[in-house]
Amino acid sequence: MKITQVEAIPFAIPYRKPLRFASGEVHAAEHVLVRVHTDDGIVGVAEAPPRPFTYGETQAGIVAVIDSIFAPQLAGLSLLDREIAHARLGRTVGNPTAKSAIDMAMWDALGRTLDVSVTELLGGFTDRMRVSHMLGFDEPAAMLAEAEKMRDNYGITTFKVKVGRRPVFLDTAVVRALREGLGDSVELYVDGNRGWTAAESARAMKEMADLDLLFAEELCPADDVLGRRWLVQQLDVPFIADESAVSPADVTREILGGSATAVSIKTARSGFTRSQRTHHLAEGLGLEVVMGNQIDGQLGSLCSVAFGAAYSLTSRRAGELSNFLDMSDDLLAEPLRISDGELTVRPGAGLGAELDPDKLRHYRQDS
């Protein structure tokens, strides 16, 4: 169970349709595949998605920090030395998706070694989650057509709508068109990626008061401390902390400070080990949890569902697990399939992910 090598392989797969939101846009999955090898010949895998507009990481930076700092720190550790690994990675500030991909690849390798699935190792609550689809910026008619396609083709009935444009009417018109077009049976919530001020957010939420929203997420910056508290106090739906609550300590600060009332867990930025800590904290505080999407590929989405399915709290709400559908291709030998609005974990050891070697050869950028 000793780690012999940690590989960081950059790859790029174009999106069929770019995803646009208040803090940025994504045209290609320029991610880093992480492989953790052990002396038993086991290989664990995960992917790191650089999101410079949220965490400051770049693809080249992720490869560099893994090759030059993290890989040497982990060589020789057992897969069971998770707290030691966590402490060593923690000596370097930032780099959340690089650290998380290593953490998840270690859990995958551990599951493969023990012949147990990661979901069972973590908690084993269920084997599936309902899926929520994230709708990027577009005209109301195009966003409604996209939601209808997701409902008709995959049975998805929960939608997170990207908001945060100016004037706020651009977005409130979209949410109204979705509610009117899709009816009362779908779940709708909004995510502003800090695009609005607190006052704009309050106005938008008033305009949408009759649209039966489930949640509001990160509508304005958490750094506008008093404005955000003022906003959260007047809302009658849970306010999700996403990019403002990357670590358990961030969650504590945002929740106890009155700047959020729910939390998004993204395995891409907190791996399985820190996501577990956030889950336990959220359970203790009695918070709503949504499994979020870091605009993950299939491997990242498999990690999210593997974690989300492990616990009652994380599998209660629909998880954001479907944005890989916008990619032109992926690395898994057997693609993920969403049906009846659900995604299931892969049976078998670890994450159950097998990569297609031809696709990896085609999309990797280092050879």
Ligand code: MUC
């Ligand atoms: C989301 O939930 O915000 C967009 C930016 C980011 O950091 O994640 C995505 C989705």
Ligand code: MG
């Ligand atoms: Mg968000």
